[in-house]
Amino acid sequence: MTQTAEQTRNITLTQALNEAMREEMRRDERVFIMGEDIQSGVYGASAGLAQEFGYERVRDCPLSENAFMGAAVGAAAVGMRPIVESAFCFMWVAMDSLVSQASKMRYMFGGQVDLPIVYRASLYYGGSMAAHHSDRSYPLFMHIPGFKVVFASNSYDGKGLMKTAIRDNDPVLFCEDRTILGARGEVPEDDYAIPLGVADVKREGTDVTIVAIGGMVPRALEAADTLAQEGISAEVLDPRTLVPLDRQAILDSVAKTGRLVTVDMAHKTCSAASEIAAIVAMEGFWSLQAPVQRLGTANVHIPFSTALEPLCYPTAETIADAARATLE
Amino acid sequence: MLEDKTLLMEMLRRMVRIRLFEERVIQLVERGEIVGAAHSYIGEEAVAVGACMALRDDDWMTGNHRSHGHPIAKGGDVNKAMAELLGKATGLCKGKGGSMHLADFSVGILGESGILGSSIPTAVGAALGSVLQGNDRVAVPFFGDGASNEGAFHESINLAAIWKLPVVFLCENNQYAVSSSFKKMVASENISDRSAAYNIPGVLVDGQDCIAMYEAVSAAVARARAGEGPSLIEGRTYRYYDHSLGLGRIVRTAYREDEEVELWKQRDPINIHKERLLSQGMATQKEIDAIDAETQRQIDDATEFARQSPYPEPEALFEDMFADPIPLE
Ligand SMILES: Cc1ncc(C[n+]2csc(CCOP(=O)(O)OP(=O)(O)O)c2C)c(N)n1
Ligand SMILES: [Mg+2]
Numbered sequence: 001m002t003q004t005a006e007q008t009r010n011i012t013l014t015q016a017l018n019e020a021m022r023e024e025m026r027r028d029e030r031v032f033i034m035g036e037d038i039q040s041g042v043y044g045a046s047a048g049l050a051q052e053f054g055y056e057r058v059r060d061c062p063l064s065e066n067a068f069m070g071a072a073v074g075a076a077a078v079g080m081r082p083i084v085e086s087a088f089c090f091m092w093v094a095m096d097s098l099v100s101q102a103s104k105m106r107y108m109f110g111g112q113v114d115l116p117i118v119y120r121a122s123l124y125y126g127g128s129m130a131a132h133h134s135d136r137s138y139p140l141f142m143h144i145p146g147f148k149v150v151f152a153s154n155s156y157d158g159k160g161l162m163k164t165a166i167r168d169n170d171p172v173l174f175c176e177d178r179t180i181l182g183a184r185g186e187v188p189e190d191d192y193a194i195p196l197g198v199a200d201v202k203r204e205g206t207d208v209t210i211v212a213i214g215g216m217v218p219r220a221l222e223a224a225d226t227l228a229q230e231g232i233s234a235e236v237l238d239p240r241t242l243v244p245l246d247r248q249a250i251l252d253s254v255a256k257t258g259r260l261v262t263v264d265m266a267h268k269t270c271s272a273a274s275e276i277a278a279i280v281a282m283e284g285f286w287s288l289q290a291p292v293q294r295l296g297t298a299n300v301h302i303p304f305s306t307a308l309e310p311l312c313y314p315t316a317e318t319i320a321d322a323a324r325a326t327l328e
Numbered sequence: 329m330l331e332d333k334t335l336l337m338e339m340l341r342r343m344v345r346i347r348l349f350e351e352r353v354i355q356l357v358e359r360g361e362i363v364g365a366a367h368s369y370i371g372e373e374a375v376a377v378g379a380c381m382a383l384r385d386d387d388w389m390t391g392n393h394r395s396h397g398h399p400i401a402k403g404g405d406v407n408k409a410m411a412e413l414l415g416k417a418t419g420l421c422k423g424k425g426g427s428m429h430l431a432d433f434s435v436g437i438l439g440e441s442g443i444l445g446s447s448i449p450t451a452v453g454a455a456l457g458s459v460l461q462g463n464d465r466v467a468v469p470f471f472g473d474g475a476s477n478e479g480a481f482h483e484s485i486n487l488a489a490i491w492k493l494p495v496v497f498l499c500e501n502n503q504y505a506v507s508s509s510f511k512k513m514v515a516s517e518n519i520s521d522r523s524a525a526y527n528i529p530g531v532l533v534d535g536q537d538c539i540a541m542y543e544a545v546s547a548a549v550a551r552a553r554a555g556e557g558p559s560l561i562e563g564r565t566y567r568y569y570d571h572s573l574g575l576g577r578i579v580r581t582a583y584r585e586d587e588e589v590e591l592w593k594q595r596d597p598i599n600i601h602k603e604r605l606l607s608q609g610m611a612t613q614k615e616i617d618a619i620d621a622e623t624q625r626q627i628d629d630a631t632e633f634a635r636q637s638p639y640p641e642p643e644a645l646f647e648d649m650f651a652d653p654i655p656l657e
Contacts, residue, residue: 036505036508037506037508040583060508062505062508062513062514063444063445063474063475063477063505064478064479065478067479089442089443090443090444093444093445093446093479127363127364128363128426129364129365129442130364130424130425130427130428130429131424131425131429131442132428132441132442133365133442298645298646298657299657300645300649301649303423303424303640303644304364304412304415304423304424304425304426304429305415305416305423305426305639305640306363306415306639307423307639307640308423308642308644308645311642
C-alpha cells in the first residue's frame, strides 16, 4: 500500500463495505440490494442505503431466501446488478437457486448470459450461536463451479474487493466474517478496486509461509509476532479471493520459505486450507522442507457451550504451534 | 365454557412458569451468564400453553429460535432447560444446543430450529410416522409469521394436505419478523387464509386467550386423530421485547410504535387468564398467588441447579456426531 496518512481514513470493515456499495449504487443505477430487515438497519453494512437510494433499490424481503436469491438470478439475467444481503447459514434454504441457477446458467446455456450478482454472506462463529448459526462452509462454493469466492480480511481489501465484485459479471459469494467486521483499517479517499485473484502478503518472512483466510488472518499475524520473538520469521499470505485463487503467489512464497501452514475457519475436511495444501503438494513439492500443516475447524458442528466452542477453531497459539512443527 | 379446574389451573401454572423463566433469562443475559442470542417469549405464553394443553404427552412438536416456552408448555424439565441456556453438561442438549435449540425429546419435542421453517417438514414426517405406525399421535410444528413465507412451510402444508397427515400447523403470529411487519410481508390478510390454497381448515385465534387457543387446537387435533388431515391455526399474538435479547446492539430504526406495544401489554395473556378464573369463581386470589410463589421458587431452584452444574468436558466436543463413534479430527 502506497497511501500516506493524509489520504486515508480509519474505518471498520463494515463501513468499508457500506462505502463500496454506496459508491457503486451512485455510479450505476442497475445496482440494487435485497435482503431481510435492511431498510431499518442503522449500523450494519447496509446502513443508510435505503435513506439515500429509496425502498425500490433497497428492498426488504420476506423470509423467502430461495425466492429472493433466485430472483437475483432472473434480475441479473435481464440486465440488473443485484446485491443480496444474507448470512451463510441462511443460504442453505436457497441452495437450489444458488446452485441450480446462479452457478450453472452461464455455462449450461452456452455463455448466453451474464449474471452480475453479489451474494453477501455473513459468517457468524465464535459467539455462542450454536450449530444452526455458525456455519462457515464457504469452501462448498469453491467446490461448485461457477461462483467466484471473495473473503476480505481488512477494510482496505473489503472496499476494493466489494467494488470489483459488484462490477464483475459473474455470481460472487462475498464472505463477511463477523469476527473482524468491526476491526478498523486505513482506506484511501480515492476510488480504487482490487482485482480478483491477487493475493496479498500481510507480513513478509523467510522461514515459514502461513496462508490464512478472513478472520484467520489477524490470528496468523498474532502468531507471526509470537514466532518472531523466538527468531522464526513467518510470512503471512492472504489469498483474498479463493476463486480465482492466486496459486502463483502461494507457490512463490513457499519457494522462498520451504514450509507451509494453511489455516481457515471452515471444517478441516475439504476446506480451502485443504485445497491450498493439495496445490502446494502437487506443484510446490520440491520446495517443501517439511510436511504441510493444515489447520481448520474440528469436524463437528459448532456447540453452544462456551466450554466447547473455543476448542473448535484455530487460534494464534495453534497456528504458532503448527509453524513450529514445520521447523522441527 | 371450559370448567375443568385442574386444566385451567395447569394452564396458569405453565404460563406463569414460562413468564418467570423468561424474566430470569433476561436477568441472566444482562449479567452475562447467558451468552449468544436469546429470543424472549414474553407476551406469547398463551399460544404455546393453549396448544400444548390440547396435546397428549406422546404427541410431537417442533419449535423455532423463540422456543424457551415450548418445552415448558409441553411439560418439560425446567432445570435442564435452564442448564442448557448456561451451556452446562446437565442441560437438555448437554450444552450443545443452547437457547435456540432447547429440544426435549422426553416430552415429544423433536427439536427447535434456528433456521426458519426448517423444522416444519420434520413435524410432517413425524405425522407420517404416526400413519405408518398405525397410531394417532399428532404433530404440531410451531413457527412464526416470518417463517410462514419460507418454501418449507408451503411445501410441507401441501404434502400434509394431500396425504391427510395428522399435523396442526401452528403459526405464532407476533406480527413482526425482526423489524418487518407481516402486513407488508404476507400477501393475504391473515396467515390462516393461506389454508384455502391447500384445501384445509384455517383458523385465526386470539393468541392472548389461552382457552381460545386450547379450544381451536383441540378441534384441529380431533380432526387430525380422526384421519381427516391437517389444519392451519394462526395465533395472533405479540412479543413484548425486541427480536433478540442478546443482539440488542444491532440497533434499528423504530419499527413499531410504543403505543402499539402498550396496547398489547394491556391484553396480557396471564392477566386475562387470571381475571377470568377469578371472575368465574374458578379460583381464589390465594390459589393464584400460591401458583406465582411456587413457580418463583421453581425458577430459583432451576437457576441454582444450572449455576451449580458442571460445564461439559473437552472430550464432549467429539461426542454425539454419529451413533457409533468414528475417528474425527
Ligand atoms: C432461513 C433463515 N432466514 C433468516 C433467519 C434470521 N432470522 C432469525 S429469526 C428471524 C425473524 C423470524 O420471524 P418470525 O418467523 O415471525 O418469528 P419471531 O422471531 O417473530 O418469533 C430472522 C429473519 C433465520 N434464522 N433463518
Ligand atoms: Mg414473528
